[in-house]
Amino acid sequence: xxxxxxxxxGASPGGLVSGTVVSGTVVxxxxxxxxxxxxxxxxxxxxxFAPVLDALDxxxxxxxxxxxxxxxxxxxxxxxxxxxxxEALIDTVSGLVGQDxxxxxxxxxxxxxxxxxxxxxxxxxxDAAYLAGRDITDLRATxxxxxxxxxxxRHLGIDTLGAFAALPxxxxxxRFGPAARRAQRLAAGQLARPLVPRPADPDLTVAxxxxxxFATIEQAVTxxxxxxxxxxxxxxxxxLTCTRLTVTARTAAxxxxxxxxxxxxxxxxxxxxRRVRWQLEGWLLAARTAAxPEDExxxxxxxxxxxxxxxxxxxxxxxxxxxxxKDAATARAEGALRHAQTLLGPEAxxxxxxxxxxxxxxxxxxxAWEAEAPPPAPSGPWPGALPDPPPALVGTDDPVDVLDATGxxxxxxxxxxxxxxxxxxxxxxxxLRVVAWAGPWPVTERWWGAATRRYTRLxxxxxxxxxxxxxxxxGRWKAAGWYx
Amino acid sequence: MxxxxxxxxxxxxxxxxxxxxxxxxxxxxxxxxxxxxxxxxTILPVTPDISALLPYGxxxxxxxxTASRRGATSLLWRLLAGPTRAGAWCALVGMxxxxxxxxxxxxxxxxxxxxxxxxxxLIADAxxxxxxxxxxxxxxxxxxxxxxxxxLTARARKGGTAIVWWETRLVAGPDARLDVARVHWQxxxxxxxxxxxxxxxxxxxxxxxxxxxxxxGHRTRLRPYxxxxxSR
Numbered sequence: 001x002x003x004x005x006x007x008x009x010g011a012s013p014g015g016l017v018s019g020t021v022v023s024g025t026v027v028x029x030x031x032x033x034x035x036x037x038x039x040x041x042x043x044x045x046x047x048x049f050a051p052v053l054d055a056l057d058x059x060x061x062x063x064x065x066x067x068x069x070x071x072x073x074x075x076x077x078x079x080x081x082x083x084x085x086x087e088a089l090i091d092t093v094s095g096l097v098g099q100d101x102x103x104x105x106x107x108x109x110x111x112x113x114x115x116x117x118x119x120x121x122x123x124x125x126x127d128a129a130y131l132a133g134r135d136i137t138d139l140r141a142t143x144x145x146x147x148x149x150x151x152x153x154r155h156l157g158i159d160t161l162g163a164f165a166a167l168p169x170x171x172x173x174x175r176f177g178p179a180a181r182r183a184q185r186l187a188a189g190q191l192a193r194p195l196v197p198r199p200a201d202p203d204l205t206v207a208x209x210x211x212x213x214f215a216t217i218e219q220a221v222t223x224x225x226x227x228x229x230x231x232x233x234x235x236x237x238x239x240l241t242c243t244r245l246t247v248t249a250r251t252a253a254x255x256x257x258x259x260x261x262x263x264x265x266x267x268x269x270x271x272x273x274r275r276v277r278w279q280l281e282g283w284l285l286a287a288r289t290a291a292x293p294e295d296e297x298x299x300x301x302x303x304x305x306x307x308x309x310x311x312x313x314x315x316x317x318x319x320x321x322x323x324x325x326k327d328a329a330t331a332r333a334e335g336a337l338r339h340a341q342t343l344l345g346p347e348a349x350x351x352x353x354x355x356x357x358x359x360x361x362x363x364x365x366x367x368a369w370e371a372e373a374p375p376p377a378p379s380g381p382w383p384g385a386l387p388d389p390p391p392a393l394v395g396t397d398d399p400v401d402v403l404d405a406t407g408x409x410x411x412x413x414x415x416x417x418x419x420x421x422x423x424x425x426x427x428x429x430x431x432l433r434v435v436a437w438a439g440p441w442p443v444t445e446r447w448w449g450a451a452t453r454r455y456t457r458l459x460x461x462x463x464x465x466x467x468x469x470x471x472x473x474x475g476r477w478k479a480a481g482w483y484x
Numbered sequence: 485m486x487x488x489x490x491x492x493x494x495x496x497x498x499x500x501x502x503x504x505x506x507x508x509x510x511x512x513x514x515x516x517x518x519x520x521x522x523x524x525x526t527i528l529p530v531t532p533d534i535s536a537l538l539p540y541g542x543x544x545x546x547x548x549x550t551a552s553r554r555g556a557t558s559l560l561w562r563l564l565a566g567p568t569r570a571g572a573w574c575a576l577v578g579m580x581x582x583x584x585x586x587x588x589x590x591x592x593x594x595x596x597x598x599x600x601x602x603x604x605x606l607i608a609d610a611x612x613x614x615x616x617x618x619x620x621x622x623x624x625x626x627x628x629x630x631x632x633x634x635x636l637t638a639r640a641r642k643g644g645t646a647i648v649w650w651e652t653r654l655v656a657g658p659d660a661r662l663d664v665a666r667v668h669w670q671x672x673x674x675x676x677x678x679x680x681x682x683x684x685x686x687x688x689x690x691x692x693x694x695x696x697x698x699x700x701g702h703r704t705r706l707r708p709y710x711x712x713x714x715s716r
Contacts, residue, residue: 329619333573336617337598340575340610348601348610352584352594364584369598387684389709392557392586418679436672438683459672459685465554467669467685481583483669483685484557 032075032082032124034105035112036089041069041099052093070116072109082121106130110186114138127189132162139164144183149176161187204238205308206230213252213301220249220302221277222342228272231307244310245272247279252301257283270370276307277346337369346370354378358385358445360394360469360481386457391469391481398479400470401426402458412456412472416442425462425470427479432462440472525644528619530566531591533706537694538660543567543620545641548649548658551624555667555690556650557582558590560622562708563648563662565591572619575600578607578627579650590708608632615639620646626653657697665691665703 038052056071066072075082086103093101104115106122111131115122122130136159137150158164164172165188173181208227214220235241248258259279267275280302341349347368355365355375363385365375402410404420411419422434439458455473457480462468467483527542535541543563549556564574569591575598576582584594598618602610607627614621615636628636633655640647649655671686687709695701 329572332617333619334617336614337573337575339613339616340598340600343609343613344600344602344606350599350601351597352587352599354585354588354594360583360585366584366599387686388585388589389558389685389688390583390585390589392561392583393581394583395581421675421677421679423675434675436669436674438672438685461669461672461685465667467672483688484554 032105032107033072033109033112034075034082034086034089034103035066035070035072035109035116036093036101036103037113037116038069038093038097038099038101052097056089056093066113070113072112075105086121108186108189110142111189113141128165131187131189132160132165134161136160136164139183139187142183142186144179144186145176149180165189204231204234204240204312205306206234207304207306209304210302213303214305215301217277217280218345220280220305221273221346223305224276224280224307225269225273225338225342227305227307228276229269231272231309232269235309235312240309240312241267242309242312245275246306246308246310247276248304248306248308249280249283249302250304250306252303272307274370276305341369358443360386360390363390386469389483392484394481396479398427400468400477400479402470402472402477411475412440412442412458414442416440416456418458422458422460425460425468432464432466434460435463436461526619526646528567528572528646529570530563533704534563534566536702536704537662537692539696539698539700543646543648544659546637546647546649546655546658546660548625548651548655548661550661550663551650551652553664553667555664555688557586558667558688558708559662559664559690559692559706560648560650561587561590561592562706564597564620564622565593567620567646568593568596572596573598573617575614575618575621577610577614577621577623578602579622579624602627608636611636612639615643615645615647617643618645620648622648622650624650624652625655630656659697661695663693663695665693667691 082105090101102119104112106112106115107127111127172184208223250256349369350366351369352366353375356378357363367374402422403424405423410422437460441457445453458470468479469481471480527540527544577600600610611623668689673683693703
């Protein structure tokens with residue numbers, strides 16, 4: 001029985017090959033492939049096929065739909081009786097849609113598709129031998145060759161896939177083109193591609209269509225967060241997680257922008273929302289560049305935002321624990337912080353951490369919570385960094401005057417001392433006596449480069465009980481920080 | 485369901501001064517708060533030196549720190565050291581210019597501190613949102629009108645969030661008001677006509693007095709940047 005061409009079979013040039021790394025996770029080629037065919041299925045009826053897929057989902061989370069009525073699932077080698085699994089599958093499907101179902105099992109997808117025509121289980125390692133005996137017209141099932149090529153081959157006396165596979169590869173490529181060469185390798189049982197996980201079920205796609213289009217990126221990003229949470233909740237409910245995320249935005253101008261991201265299967269809703277944010281920002285930037293600076297908002301308004309998961313795999317396969325535990329108090333606190341983010345913008349909720357640096361401001365890094373990567377941890381001790389405790393209040397850099405007993409300015413000298421004893425600090429119109437002090441400490445940063453910086457630090461305690469870290473740079477004093 | 489208190493700073497590379505013991509809150513005794521509000525739902529653990537200053541022995545409901553006193557920021561970070569080390573999220577709303585590493589030096593775990601950039605009317609909005617869930621939040625009292633402050637307090641009491649008023653304007657009826665009576669900076673050398681010399685500011689001692697709504701109170705000296713973290 002001649003097979004009909006199957007859409008994408010083998011036609012994944014440059015696609016996934018064995019051991020392809022998808023965002024840190026190695027996707028292994030399944031060692032066995034099962035193909036289920038519903039011979040009487042009306043091929044136009046794509047929507048009606050969904051219940052069948054749901055039934056397959058009960059057996060395995062990893063289903064690739066080749067076309068309506070034809071689906072493939074991977075089987076793990078040694079996972080159990082293949083015949084028994086096929087029986088269970090056939091029973092499930094016929095019980096559900098009341099149609100006959102035939103199954104084929106082989107190592108490779110191509111052999112399995114052909115085996116499904118006759119309900120065979122090709123023994124492990126027997127793909128090449130099985131294929132060798134098949135008629136040359138079965139080559140059309142790869143979807144790579146035209147019927148004319150099959151005719152030509154038959155006229156040349158090549159009646160079986162085995163004979164075709166035995167031809168010199170270079171000659172086939174030269175005579176029939178690269179697609180035929182790929183078909184030849186499939187016929188030889190060589191070219192295996194892993195199954196592409198099933199495309200997103202429309203049910204799993206989440207979308208937000210606001211009544212008034214999102215005029216700014218912030219608004220769209222704000223909506224992306226609950227959208228991502230809905231998506232993860234939806235997937236969690238089915239014990240699935242995604243390895244790809246397709247972000248679709250429709251703009252008021254009628255433009256549809258779509259981009260697919262690889263995502264870590266353990267990504268949280270926050271991670272997904274961050275992806276969406278980056279994508280939206282990227283589009284905004286591109287739109288502004290294209291439209292010129294005068295078109296600030298114009299056509300950029302987003303009328304619909306849609307997230308579709310792709311590359312669905314089971315939670316267990318993703319290494320995502322089913323018992324991910326976050327205690328209630330932390331979950332509540334994070335919810336409150338996210339709420340604050342929606343009110344004030346994601347940049348407004350910040351966390352701080354020590355990072356590399358010598359200067360006060362360099363040593364403390366901050367990052368928007370969950371929206372940016374936290375500052376890198378310090379790589380080691382920094383000689384010349386101010387010992388603890390650091391000043392509690394910084395950032396104002398109030399200009400101050402440091403005066404000696406006679407009222408003359410005190411200078412920090414290059415050799416590391418002061419021109420006179422500091423007696424009075426004048427700040428904000430007030431003159432305060434220096435009660436105690438320590439220093440000076442000359443600091444030279446990046447003496448090797450153009451960004452070199454020399455300054456002198458001085459700690460003072462003043463008559464009103466305040467204590468300050470003064471810095472003299474270029475002959476001018478400022479309060480780099482106040483102890484409090 | 486609070487996370488267990490983390491082991492006090494035995495990670496390598498941790499500043500010595502960040503070693504913090506976390507005191508367990510005292511069990512709430514009805515006598516501790518006679519006739520007033522019902523006992524708070526959650527009491528966050530604080531360091532032992534702070535514990536005696538607070539009516540329930542831990543951070544709960546409404547605490548006020550007089551912001552104008554010198555050393556108040558050190559006291560604040562010391563107050564948050566216990567809760568953050570125990571894994572509780574604390575938020576500072578609309579308080580720019582705080583140097584985060586001072587918090588670390590006083591024992592606060594920065595991984596659990598959110599700095600909320602807000603100003604003007606947004607302070608009240610942000611505080612309202614945070615009152616739904618963070619364990620403790622620090623809010624400058626002049627950022628809210630008195631009615632807003634009352635509403636926020638009611639909301640926080642209901643939700644179990646501890647409010648620390650950064651008292652830039654007097655607030656009515658906090659459960660505890662902490663004042664730094666005096667701060668002693670240590671390590672600097674008296675001004676004796678020299679032009680350079682040894683020494684650096686390496687510690688401070690705060691004289692803190694607490695007045696409780698229940699009428700009680702406490703006075704103590706504490707060294708927020710000390711390695712031992714014990715009151716003397």
